[in-house]
Amino acid sequence: AMAAAAAEVSNKRxxxxxxxxxxxxxxxxxxxxxxxxxxxxxxxxxxxxxNLYLSCDPYMRSRMSRHDEPSYVPxxxxxxxxxxxxVSKVVESGHQDYKPGDLVWxxxxxxxxxxxxxxxSHFKINHPELPLSYYTGVLGMPGFTAYxxxxxxxxxxxxxxxxxxxxxxxxxxLVGQLAKITGCYVVGSAGSDExxxxxxxxxxxxxxxxxxxxxxxxxxxxxxFPEGIDIYFENVGGAMLDAVLLNMRLHGRxxxxxxxxxxxxxxPEGVRNLFCIVAKRIRMEGFMVTEYYGxxxxxxxxxxxxxKEGKITYVxxxxxxIESYPTALIGLFYGRNTGKQLVAVARD
Amino acid sequence: AMAAAAAEVSNKRxxxxxxxxxxxxxxxxxxxxxxxxxxxxxxxxxxxxxNLYLSCDPYMRSRMSRHDEPSYVPxxxxxxxxxxxxVSKVVESGHQDYKPGDLVWxxxxxxxxxxxxxxxSHFKINHPELPLSYYTGVLGMPGFTAYxxxxxxxxxxxxxxxxxxxxxxxxxxLVGQLAKITGCYVVGSAGSDExxxxxxxxxxxxxxxxxxxxxxxxxxxxxxFPEGIDIYFENVGGAMLDAVLLNMRLHGRxxxxxxxxxxxxxxPEGVRNLFCIVAKRIRMEGFMVTEYYGxxxxxxxxxxxxxKEGKITYVxxxxxxIESYPTALIGLFYGRNTGKQLVAVARD
Ligand SMILES: NC(=O)c1ccc[n+]([C@@H]2O[C@H](COP(=O)([O-])OP(=O)(O)OC[C@H]3O[C@@H](n4cnc5c(N)ncnc54)[C@H](OP(=O)(O)O)[C@@H]3O)[C@@H](O)[C@H]2O)c1
Ligand SMILES: NC(=O)c1ccc[n+]([C@@H]2O[C@H](COP(=O)([O-])OP(=O)(O)OC[C@H]3O[C@@H](n4cnc5c(N)ncnc54)[C@H](OP(=O)(O)O)[C@@H]3O)[C@@H](O)[C@H]2O)c1
Numbered sequence: 001a002m003a004a005a006a007a008e009v010s011n012k013r014x015x016x017x018x019x020x021x022x023x024x025x026x027x028x029x030x031x032x033x034x035x036x037x038x039x040x041x042x043x044x045x046x047x048x049x050x051n052l053y054l055s056c057d058p059y060m061r062s063r064m065s066r067h068d069e070p071s072y073v074p075x076x077x078x079x080x081x082x083x084x085x086x087v088s089k090v091v092e093s094g095h096q097d098y099k100p101g102d103l104v105w106x107x108x109x110x111x112x113x114x115x116x117x118x119x120x121s122h123f124k125i126n127h128p129e130l131p132l133s134y135y136t137g138v139l140g141m142p143g144f145t146a147y148x149x150x151x152x153x154x155x156x157x158x159x160x161x162x163x164x165x166x167x168x169x170x171x172x173x174l175v176g177q178l179a180k181i182t183g184c185y186v187v188g189s190a191g192s193d194e195x196x197x198x199x200x201x202x203x204x205x206x207x208x209x210x211x212x213x214x215x216x217x218x219x220x221x222x223x224x225f226p227e228g229i230d231i232y233f234e235n236v237g238g239a240m241l242d243a244v245l246l247n248m249r250l251h252g253r254x255x256x257x258x259x260x261x262x263x264x265x266x267x268p269e270g271v272r273n274l275f276c277i278v279a280k281r282i283r284m285e286g287f288m289v290t291e292y293y294g295x296x297x298x299x300x301x302x303x304x305x306x307x308k309e310g311k312i313t314y315v316x317x318x319x320x321x322i323e324s325y326p327t328a329l330i331g332l333f334y335g336r337n338t339g340k341q342l343v344a345v346a347r348d
Numbered sequence: 349a350m351a352a353a354a355a356e357v358s359n360k361r362x363x364x365x366x367x368x369x370x371x372x373x374x375x376x377x378x379x380x381x382x383x384x385x386x387x388x389x390x391x392x393x394x395x396x397x398x399n400l401y402l403s404c405d406p407y408m409r410s411r412m413s414r415h416d417e418p419s420y421v422p423x424x425x426x427x428x429x430x431x432x433x434x435v436s437k438v439v440e441s442g443h444q445d446y447k448p449g450d451l452v453w454x455x456x457x458x459x460x461x462x463x464x465x466x467x468x469s470h471f472k473i474n475h476p477e478l479p480l481s482y483y484t485g486v487l488g489m490p491g492f493t494a495y496x497x498x499x500x501x502x503x504x505x506x507x508x509x510x511x512x513x514x515x516x517x518x519x520x521x522l523v524g525q526l527a528k529i530t531g532c533y534v535v536g537s538a539g540s541d542e543x544x545x546x547x548x549x550x551x552x553x554x555x556x557x558x559x560x561x562x563x564x565x566x567x568x569x570x571x572x573f574p575e576g577i578d579i580y581f582e583n584v585g586g587a588m589l590d591a592v593l594l595n596m597r598l599h600g601r602x603x604x605x606x607x608x609x610x611x612x613x614x615x616p617e618g619v620r621n622l623f624c625i626v627a628k629r630i631r632m633e634g635f636m637v638t639e640y641y642g643x644x645x646x647x648x649x650x651x652x653x654x655x656k657e658g659k660i661t662y663v664x665x666x667x668x669x670i671e672s673y674p675t676a677l678i679g680l681f682y683g684r685n686t687g688k689q690l691v692a693v694a695r696d
Contacts, residue, residue: 071627072626072627072628237622237623241622256622256625256626257626258626259622259623259626262623267620268620268621268622268623269618269620270617270618270619270620271618271619271620271622272615272616272617272618272619273616274585274589274604274607274616274619275585275607275610275616276634277604277632277633277634278420278604278605278606278607278634278635278636279419279420279634280420280634281633281634281635281636281639282633282634283631283632283633283634284625284631284632284633285625285629285630285631285632285633286624286625286626286627286628286629286630286631287626287629288626288629291629
């Protein structure tokens with residue numbers, strides 16, 4: 001009976017029109033007008049989510065390609081709605097632990113409403129007094145990435161020299177601030193003078209530079225780190241990694257978070273200076289934030305505390321409306337975002 | 349008085365004629381006839397060593413170049429005698445802890461006799477009942493490299509899939525045998541069918557292949573490791589590393605021991621598949637055996653035990669006479685050695 005009476009609402013969705021090679025374009029996606037029924041199948045534990053904020057994340061680029069062998073994240077399906085991390089409100093629920101009005105974050109559809117049959121990998125939002133959109137960033141996946149990558153992988157010590165690339169982004173701005181809290185010296189690189197300014201004035205980096213203006217990254221890093229680098233928080237890969245390797249200190253650590261400069265290349269660039277790993281006994285270690293999700297609550301409390309005490313600040317780049325999702329996502333690969341890129345689909 | 353009476357003996361020595369670029373040649377070195385006085389400066393703690401076995405090691409290639417910035421090992425000086433690891437006998441001693449007849453291993457001159465003013469970094473030989481030449485290999489630096497790199501850096505578990513490159517060499521043959529002792533599955537690569545045969549029949553590798561006969565190393569490794577590689581003991585770098593990265597398993601470890609395929613190149617090759625480090629959460633870690641020397645005695649006892657019990661076997665490639673040193677050293681970079689390359693300068 002309930003099902004029959006369910007409201008039907010407009011549900012615009014972003015669909016993958018074709019698999020991508022090279023840089024993604026707006027033509028690779030399509031905004032499709034559709035409708036959603038605000039009801040769950042009777043007897044199921046499904047919920048209907050109203051999506052408030054959708055996250056644009058670099059890893060999604062991999063999902064837009066078609067891979068012959070399974071990639072580390074599954075490919076999007078041509079003709080189907082994209083999925084993304086988002087902050088959502090439960091509007092209908094067949095699950096005993098969720099009731100309408102509950103706020104969650106996790107994987108949802110790039111659309112206005114999403115029926116989720118299994119909420120198991122969603123987190124309830126414990127700090128709704130903070131901006132809800134923060135759960136796409138500082139209190140969500142990118143924030144936890146900075147935290148786990150810096151503390152668990154890079155293992156900083158007070159006084160360490162830390163370098164962060166893509167430093168003004170969703171992850172990078174937090175790595176820099178966590179490094180300062182830990183008593184490290186931290187320098188960041190970013191792709192515009194405006195971002196460099198933000199790093200130095202707002203995020204408290206000790207120094208920062210615009211990598212697009214540098215001719216010789218090896219020499220640049222030598223200027224910023226005359227004593228060398230203890231920790232490199234790697235977000236970009238390619239030429240920057242090559243330059244960093246030459247500037248690492250003995251027993252340096254490279255926390256390999258991502259390599260965004262390589263995501264749109266048909267063939268990745270070659271990195272030549274890997275012998276430095278032996279000569280300087282470097283540890284280079286990749287990680288995936290999802291493997292740390294068991295400790296998410298500890299992080300959420302700690303980070304919420306920092307935010308409330310004003311010890312950490314967060315910059316977001318908010319695009320308005322589901323229609324803006326394709327442009328916002330593509331923008332990541334041109335550095336058009338300043339801070340965490342997200343899309344406000346609805347405010348509540 | 350003693351000094352006046354000291355015997356003067358012939359002391360042929362290998363001198364660096366010029367710094368090297370590209371592959372080293374015999375013309376880069378010179379065999380110089382010289383003499384040595386078998387005496388130590390009165391009142392000094394110096395000793396005169398008679399060099400019995402001299403080791404040829406790949407790291408020496410770096411020392412033969414002239415570097416503008418200090419390299420991880422100091423450059424050899426043009427016109428001066430090379431230094432190398434060796435097994436030596438004390439023939440004169442001003443040091444209270446050493447007497448004529450004592451056997452030691454450590455850094456010495458590439459010559460017949462060497463005056464050492466500071467023996468601090470030499471080790472006394474505790475197992476002279478085993479072949480003395482073993483202290484250039486299985487009981488010396490390369491043996492300890494295999495041991496420390498495998499156990500301390502790669503951190504193997506029973507059942508791990510292990511791949512070793514340059515597998516028949518001084519280090520590699522031991523990594524394979526230690527892997528078998530640990531209960532791992534181990535495959536090695538080497539540069540000739542004869543070496544491949546040795547790996548399978550003498551050293552107990554589960555499988556082995558001749559990398560020079562393979563067109564597509566990625567496909568080759570996929571054949572030998574259908575489940576993927578847990579541990580790569582990296583001795584060669586370049587194209588092999590690129591192929592390995594594509595074949596690593598989740599949470600795989602690359603113990604980066606050396607990259608001999610790159611040592612003679614003017615510009616190192618580019619390695620393209622580094623994003624695998626993120627996608628598969630790989631730890632890639634370099635090490636230097638010298639940092640483990642504090643635990644050498646524990647290793648020496650354990651390895652001497654394995655040798656006596658027949659649990660580990662060791663193959664050496666012994667060139668005769670100091671005259672053969674340049675050719676033997678150069679041969680490493682063409683794979684001319686089968687097993688540990690050393691030079692027998694004197695038998696006692
Ligand atoms: N391992 C994990 O679990 C995990 C989780 C989340 C994110 N990540 C990775 O972390 C990195 C940062 O992600 P994020 O979410 O914080 O993104 P972000 O930094 O907010 O946005 C991406 C930024 O990358 C920079 N960029 C784009 N193309 C570049 C290029 N060719 N060379 C250098 N920089 C380039 C741009 O900034 P500029 O203006 O400075 O160029 C752009 O703003 C990415 O590599 C991502 O894949 C990994
Ligand atoms: N980190 C440390 O503390 C430490 C200590 C000792 C040694 N090492 C490193 O360990 C590695 C092995 O040293 P080792 O003493 O055991 O030497 P080795 O394996 O006994 O001799 C070198 C071997 O390398 C192989 N090789 C030469 N050029 C090659 C190329 N272009 N591509 C692939 N393989 C090539 C040859 O075997 P094939 O016939 O199989 O090609 C050659 O026999 C070297 O990289 C060395 O620098 C590191």
